Amino acid sequence: MKVLYFDCFSGASGDMVLGALIDAGVPLAEVRRALGSLAIDPDAVWTENVVRTGIRATKFCVRGENGDHTHTHSHEPHRTLAEIGALIDGSALSAAGKARAKGLFCRLGEVEAAIHGVTTDQVHLHEVGALDSIIDIVGAVHALEYLGAERIVASPLNVGSGTVRTAHGAYPVPAPATLQLLNGAPVYAGRQKAEMVTPTGALLVAGYAGSYGPLPRLTVQTVGYGAGARDFPDAPNVLRVVLGDAAIGDAAGEVRSGASPTRVAVIEAEIDDMTPQLFGAVMDALLAAGALDVFYTPVQMKKNRPGTLLTVIAPPEARTALTDLIFRETTTIGVRYRESEREVLDREMVVVTTDVGPIRVKVARQRDEVLNVSPEFDDCVRAAKAAGRPVKDVQALAVRAFHDRPHGASA
Numbered sequence: 001m002k003v004l005y006f007d008c009f010s011g012a013s014g015d016m017v018l019g020a021l022i023d024a025g026v027p028l029a030e031v032r033r034a035l036g037s038l039a040i041d042p043d044a045v046w047t048e049n050v051v052r053t054g055i056r057a058t059k060f061c062v063r064g065e066n067g068d069h070t071h072t073h074s075h076e077p078h079r080t081l082a083e084i085g086a087l088i089d090g091s092a093l094s095a096a097g098k099a100r101a102k103g104l105f106c107r108l109g110e111v112e113a114a115i116h117g118v119t120t121d122q123v124h125l126h127e128v129g130a131l132d133s134i135i136d137i138v139g140a141v142h143a144l145e146y147l148g149a150e151r152i153v154a155s156p157l158n159v160g161s162g163t164v165r166t167a168h169g170a171y172p173v174p175a176p177a178t179l180q181l182l183n184g185a186p187v188y189a190g191r192q193k194a195e196m197v198t199p200t201g202a203l204l205v206a207g208y209a210g211s212y213g214p215l216p217r218l219t220v221q222t223v224g225y226g227a228g229a230r231d232f233p234d235a236p237n238v239l240r241v242v243l244g245d246a247a248i249g250d251a252a253g254e255v256r257s258g259a260s261p262t263r264v265a266v267i268e269a270e271i272d273d274m275t276p277q278l279f280g281a282v283m284d285a286l287l288a289a290g291a292l293d294v295f296y297t298p299v300q301m302k303k304n305r306p307g308t309l310l311t312v313i314a315p316p317e318a319r320t321a322l323t324d325l326i327f328r329e330t331t332t333i334g335v336r337y338r339e340s341e342r343e344v345l346d347r348e349m350v351v352v353t354t355d356v357g358p359i360r361v362k363v364a365r366q367r368d369e370v371l372n373v374s375p376e377f378d379d380c381v382r383a384a385k386a387a388g389r390p391v392k393d394v395q396a397l398a399v400r401a402f403h404d405r406p407h408g409a410s411a
Contacts, residue, residue, distance in 0.1 A: 011196025014136030024224025034142035099289035106320035160196030218244035272307030
């Protein structure tokens, strides 16, 4: 399992996240390509090697709308969620990446609306609505997709102390939106009299981290350092990311010990007037846009008509984007949703050698105990056809091959 660890001992901001991911191996050219029309001038984004209290780090830089090359927003537009969504559509992110980025901003809009007592349609994002912050988030979504980590873990976050000046005045650190975005995450007040976690940083770390805790046991592949704007005299103002490989028990058992169940959004819609050919395309689109699971259930609807219940399980921050997709791709005129907690077993894919060829096997564990072994059905069908044997025999061969591996063999 490939694991990425956010080490937030000096907090996190959007440019720190993206700088660290670039420092860990994501090519700047890839980030520029993903930005698409967000960065009309290729030179609008660049990196600089800097030193923060003795540590070399990568500083991600953006030439903002006011012509400034720093991450400042004082004279830049305050955008609505719809305007930000249109900008994201102009990026070159994958379909899933666009949905993920929009979902993150929708989560931010919901938080801001709740704080200020308005609807999400009335929300105008200030600091995070500036072009450089949008670039930070779009770039980070693509960079994380590029690295392909199967699990993301974060340390407790140093939020700093003191006050921060926002578009609405001076607020205590962490700012209200930042604190709400970090709901469920472990935080602490560091000795620095500064805002160490920005709303953009909170949005990215909390939006991606599946769990929090110390650095899990893993084989390190690469380490990246992303620099913050300020240089403190007594501590390096950097975000460190560690990318490595971990056995499933190490990646999950150690990290998830004591972790709370994760929250998911459950979205449902009943449909009785859509041609059956569309259901497969809808499922594919929802999964590509970030849904964790999609399934259909036959139901009997009003006027005694047979229908289909569409159920989508998704990260809470992706709910709005996925709801928009449902309205666009199906004939339903309404959905309902709720948030729920879930516990999942840790899973990995293992390739085993059998008499009929290699078969992928999905292994589910709780801590270090194997609870389920399930051969990939497509692999079994292919191998059974080539060998002229029943599929059920190939399934049994694959399960036996997994259990017959030498004790301690790597998965």
